[in-house]
Amino acid sequence: MSTLPGTLRSAKEVADRRAPAPHTSMFVRMLLRAAALRRGRAASALLAMIVAAAVATAMMNLYVDVQAKLRTEFRNYGANLVIVAKNGQALPPDAISTIELTLGPKTLAVPFAYAVARTNNGQSVVVVGTDFNRARQLNHWWNVSRWPASTGEALIGVRAAAVVSANREPFDLTFQGRTIRLTPGGMLQTGAGEDSRIYLDQSEFQSWTGVIPTTIEVAANGTAAEVAQSMGQLAQSLPTADVRPVRQIMEGEANVLNKTRATLYASATLVVLTSALCVLATLIGWVLDRRRDFAIMKALGASERLVNGFFAAEAAVLGVVGAILGFFIGIGVAAWIGRVNFHAPVVPRFSVFPYVLAGSVAVALISAIVPIGLLRRVQPAIILRGE
Amino acid sequence: MFPRLVYESFRRQSRRKLLAGIAITLGVAVATAMIAVATDIGDKINRELRSYGANLVVTPQEDTLDVEIGGINLKPPSDGAFLNEADLPKIRGTFWHHNIVGFSPMLPVPVKIGSGAKAEDGTLVGTYFNKKLTFGKEDFATGVRITHPWWKVEAKCSGTPSSGASGQAAELPSDCGWPSDDSQEVLIGERLAAKLSKHAGDAVEVNGRPLTISGILSTSNVEDDQIVAPLALAQQILGRPGAVRRVYVSALTKPQDALAVRDPKTMTPEVYDRWYCSPYVQSIAYQLQEVIPHSHAEQIRQVAQNEGTVLSRIKGLMLLITLAALLASALAVSAAMATAIFERRVEVGLMKALGAGNVTVAAIFFAEAFLLALIGGVAGFTAGSLLAHQIGRSIFSSQISIQPVLFPIILAIAVLVTFAGSAAAIRRAIKFDPVFALRGGA
Numbered sequence: 001m002s003t004l005p006g007t008l009r010s011a012k013e014v015a016d017r018r019a020p021a022p023h024t025s026m027f028v029r030m031l032l033r034a035a036a037l038r039r040g041r042a043a044s045a046l047l048a049m050i051v052a053a054a055v056a057t058a059m060m061n062l063y064v065d066v067q068a069k070l071r072t073e074f075r076n077y078g079a080n081l082v083i084v085a086k087n088g089q090a091l092p093p094d095a096i097s098t099i100e101l102t103l104g105p106k107t108l109a110v111p112f113a114y115a116v117a118r119t120n121n122g123q124s125v126v127v128v129g130t131d132f133n134r135a136r137q138l139n140h141w142w143n144v145s146r147w148p149a150s151t152g153e154a155l156i157g158v159r160a161a162a163v164v165s166a167n168r169e170p171f172d173l174t175f176q177g178r179t180i181r182l183t184p185g186g187m188l189q190t191g192a193g194e195d196s197r198i199y200l201d202q203s204e205f206q207s208w209t210g211v212i213p214t215t216i217e218v219a220a221n222g223t224a225a226e227v228a229q230s231m232g233q234l235a236q237s238l239p240t241a242d243v244r245p246v247r248q249i250m251e252g253e254a255n256v257l258n259k260t261r262a263t264l265y266a267s268a269t270l271v272v273l274t275s276a277l278c279v280l281a282t283l284i285g286w287v288l289d290r291r292r293d294f295a296i297m298k299a300l301g302a303s304e305r306l307v308n309g310f311f312a313a314e315a316a317v318l319g320v321v322g323a324i325l326g327f328f329i330g331i332g333v334a335a336w337i338g339r340v341n342f343h344a345p346v347v348p349r350f351s352v353f354p355y356v357l358a359g360s361v362a363v364a365l366i367s368a369i370v371p372i373g374l375l376r377r378v379q380p381a382i383i384l385r386g387e
Numbered sequence: 388m389f390p391r392l393v394y395e396s397f398r399r400q401s402r403r404k405l406l407a408g409i410a411i412t413l414g415v416a417v418a419t420a421m422i423a424v425a426t427d428i429g430d431k432i433n434r435e436l437r438s439y440g441a442n443l444v445v446t447p448q449e450d451t452l453d454v455e456i457g458g459i460n461l462k463p464p465s466d467g468a469f470l471n472e473a474d475l476p477k478i479r480g481t482f483w484h485h486n487i488v489g490f491s492p493m494l495p496v497p498v499k500i501g502s503g504a505k506a507e508d509g510t511l512v513g514t515y516f517n518k519k520l521t522f523g524k525e526d527f528a529t530g531v532r533i534t535h536p537w538w539k540v541e542a543k544c545s546g547t548p549s550s551g552a553s554g555q556a557a558e559l560p561s562d563c564g565w566p567s568d569d570s571q572e573v574l575i576g577e578r579l580a581a582k583l584s585k586h587a588g589d590a591v592e593v594n595g596r597p598l599t600i601s602g603i604l605s606t607s608n609v610e611d612d613q614i615v616a617p618l619a620l621a622q623q624i625l626g627r628p629g630a631v632r633r634v635y636v637s638a639l640t641k642p643q644d645a646l647a648v649r650d651p652k653t654m655t656p657e658v659y660d661r662w663y664c665s666p667y668v669q670s671i672a673y674q675l676q677e678v679i680p681h682s683h684a685e686q687i688r689q690v691a692q693n694e695g696t697v698l699s700r701i702k703g704l705m706l707l708i709t710l711a712a713l714l715a716s717a718l719a720v721s722a723a724m725a726t727a728i729f730e731r732r733v734e735v736g737l738m739k740a741l742g743a744g745n746v747t748v749a750a751i752f753f754a755e756a757f758l759l760a761l762i763g764g765v766a767g768f769t770a771g772s773l774l775a776h777q778i779g780r781s782i783f784s785s786q787i788s789i790q791p792v793l794f795p796i797i798l799a800i801a802v803l804v805t806f807a808g809s810a811a812a813i814r815r816a817i818k819f820d821p822v823f824a825l826r827g828g829a
Binding site: 044048051052055058059062066069070073074076077078082114116123124125126139140141142143159160163189190191192193195196244245246247248249251252255256259260262263264266267268270271273274275277278281282284285288289333337340341342 | 406410413414417420421424428431432435436438439440443444450451452453454455456461462535536537539605606607608685686687688689690691692693696697700701703704705707708709711712714715716718719722723725726730774778781782783
C-alpha cells in the first residue's frame with residue numbers, strides 16, 4: 001500500500017515529528033506524497049490546468065490589447081477630426097502646437113491652406129500649402145512618386161500634372177498678380193480630390209500667397225469616448241475654430257471594431273469554456289482515480305471534513321500552481337500572437353492575473369467537490385474491496 | 388463476439404459513455420463554430436468595411452481639372468465631360484457584379500440659393516438616394532444610402548429618426564426624411580440650413596425654382612454646405628439630361644498582392660485571366676472602364692488601400708484564436724477519453740485473464756472510441772453549425788455559411804483526436820498486470 005506513506009517508519013520517529021505540528025505536517029506530507037507518487041496523473045492534471053490558464057490569460061490579454069492594436073491600424077485611414085476656422089475668423093498661428101499640447105505629442109495634426117491660382121494659359125488650379133512631413137505621416141494611402149525636398153519643388157496631383165506640366169518641366173503659377181516658378185518634385189495619386197491639386201510647402205505657399213492655413217486635419221487616438229473628449233478639449237483651446245468629426249472614418253471604424261470585438265469576445269468565451277471543461281474532465285478523473293486513498297483515509301478514521309479539506313487543498317494547490325505557470329505561458333503566447341499578427345508585442349497585463357487565479361482555483365475546486373460528493377455515498381469497505 | 392462486446396459496452400456503461408460523448412460533442416462543436424467563423428470572417432469584415440464608403444470612382448476620361456475648395460466647385464458648370472446616366476445599370480453586368488455592393492452617381496451643379504438680391508452661390512448635388520434600376524431581368528436598388536452609410540437625415544416625422552448607418556445593403560432604416568428619387572424634394576446640408584435658418588418641410592429657392600426640403604442632411608463633410616437633390620432634378624436644373632459627373636462604386640475586394648498591381652497590358656493571356664477573375668480593386672476598376680464608355684475608373688486609395696491591412700489583421704487574429712480553440716478542444720477530448728478508459732482497468736484485466744490478446748483489447752477500445760467520435764462528431768458538428776449560425780446572426784446580422792466540405796474534415800479530426808487521447812490510456816490499460824487489476828490493487 002504505497003499510498004499510505006510513513007507506515008514503515010518507526011512509531012517513535014513519527015510521534016517525534018508530529019509533536020511540534022501534529023496535523024499540519026501530516027497534511028502537507030500527504031499533499032506532497034500524493035503528487036510525487038502519482039507523478040503521471042498529477043502531471044497530466046497540472047498540464048491541463050496550465051493549458052487552460054495559459055489559454056485564458058492569452059485570450060484576456062488579446063481581448064484588451066487587440067482593440068488598441070486595431071485602433072492603431074484604423075488610424076491609417078487618416079484624420080478623424082477636422083478643425084476649420086469659423087466664418088470670418090482665422091486659426092491662431094500657433095494652432096498646431098496648441099493641438100499637440102492639448103492632445104499629447106503623439107497626435108498628428110496637419111495644416112492645409114488653399115488658394116486658386118492660374119497657369120500661364122489661364123487654367124484655374126487649386127494650390128495647397130501644407131507640411132509635407134506631417135502629411136506623409138497622416139496620409140499613408142497617398143501614392144507619392146517622390147516627396148519634394150527642396151524649395152521651389154511642388155507635389156503635383158496626377159490630374160493636375162496633365163494640365164500644368166505634362167512633360168514634367170518647370171511651370172509658372174499666378175496668384176493675385178504674383179507669379180511663382182515651380183518644378184515638379186513628385187506625383188501624387190489618391191483617386192480623390194487631391195489628384196487635381198498642387199501641394200506646396202507651407203512657408204513657401206504663405207510667402208507667395210499670404211494665405212494662412214484654414215483647415216487642420218487631426219488624427220486623434222483612442223476610443224470613441226476619448227476622441228469625443230479630445231474634441232471638447234480642442235474646442236475649448238481653439239475658440240475661433242470649429243472642431244468637426246470625420247464621420248465617414250469614425251463610424252466605419254466603430255462599426256468594424258464593434259463587430260471584431262464581439263467576434264473576439266464570443267471566441268474567447270468559447271475557448272476559455274472549452275479549456276475549463278478540459279480541466280474539469282481531467283481533474284474529475286484524477287480524483288475518481290484516487291478513491292482508494294479516500295477510502296483508506298476514511299477507514300483509518302479521518303473525519304469527513306478532513307478528507308474534504310484534503311482533496312480541496314490538493315485541488316487548490318493544483319489550481320494555484322497551474323494558474324501561475326499558465327499565466328506566464330499565456331502572456332508569452334499573447335505576445336507571440338501580437339508579434340506575428342500586428343508586428344507589435346501585446347503588452348502584458350498583470351491585472352488579469354487575479355481573474356485567472358480565481359478562475360483556476362474555482363474550476364479545480366468544483367472538479368474536486370463533484371467526485372467527492374459521489375464518493376461520499378459509497379462505503380469505504382466497498383471501494384477497498386475493489387469495486 | 389467483437390461487435391457484441393462493443394455493443395454491450397455501450398449499452399451497459401451508458402453513463403460513462405455519455406460523459407466522454409459530451410466532451411467530444413462540446414469539443415467538436417467549439418472547433419466547428421470557430422472554423423466556420425474564421426473562414427467566413429474575412430467576407431463578413433469585408434462587408435463591414437464597406438461602411439467606409441465607396442472604394443472606386445468612375446470619372447469621364449477627358450475630364451477637365453476640378454477646381455474645388457471646401458465643397459465649392461469653381462469650375463464652370465458645363466465645362467468638362469460627362470458620363471451618360473443610361474450606362475450606369477451596366478455596372479451590374481460586369482464580371483464581379485456580385486461583389487458590387489452599390490454605386491451612386493454624382494452631378495454637382497453650381498446654383499443660386501435664395502431669392503432675388505439675397506441669392507447666394509452654392510452647390511446642388513444630384514444623386515441617387517435609393518434608386519430602383521433594372522439591368523436585364525434583374526431589379527436592384529442603389530444610391531447613397533448604401534454607398535454613404537454615414538449620411539444621416541433629420542426630419543420631422545412620426546416614428547424613429549432616420550439614420551443611414553447600417554452597412555447592410557438589404558435592410559435600410561426608415562425612409563423618413565429621405566426624398567424619393569423621382570420627386571422635386573431635396574436634402575439641405577446642416578450648416579447651410581443653419582445659415583439660411585431652414586427646417587425640414589420649408590421651401591428653398593434654387594435658381595428661382597422653389598424646392599421642398601424633406602430633411603436636414605448631416606455628413607460632417609462638404610455636403611453639410613450643399614443641397615443634395617435627386618439626380619433627375621439636378622439634370623433639369625443644369626439643362627443636361629442624362630449627365631453624370633462621376634460615379635462612386637462600393638465593391639467587395641480582395642486584398643491586393645503582387646499580381647494585383649501589375650499592368651494588365653503586359654500580362655500573358657493566362658496571367659491576365661487570373662488577374663481579371665480575381666476581385667482586386669484594380670481589376671474591378673478595369674471592368675468598370677470596359678462597361679462604361681469613355682470612362683476612367685480609379686481606386687479611392689484612402690478607402691481601398693487600408694482595407695487590405697485591416698482585413699488581414701482581423702483574419703490572422705481569428706486564425707490564431709481558432710488554432711487555440713482547436714488545441715483546447717483536442718485536449719478536452721483527450722482528457723475525457725483518457726479518464727474514461729483508465730476507469731476500466733478491471734475489465735481489461737478480466738478480458739486478459741480470459742485469454743484476450745493485447746491487440747483484441749486495444750481493438751475493442753479503439754472501436755468504442757471510433758463509435759464515440761463518430762456520434763460525438765455528428766452531434767458536435769450540428770451543435771457547432773447552430774453556434775456559428777447564432778454568432779453570425781447576433782454579431783453580423785447575416786448568415787455564416789458552413790461549407791459542406793467541413794463535415795468530413797471535422798469528423799476526421801474528431802476521430803483522430805479521440806484516438807490520440809485514448810492511445811496513451813489504452814496502452815497503459817493493456818500493460819497493466821491482470822492479477823493486480825482483478826485484485827483491485829491499483
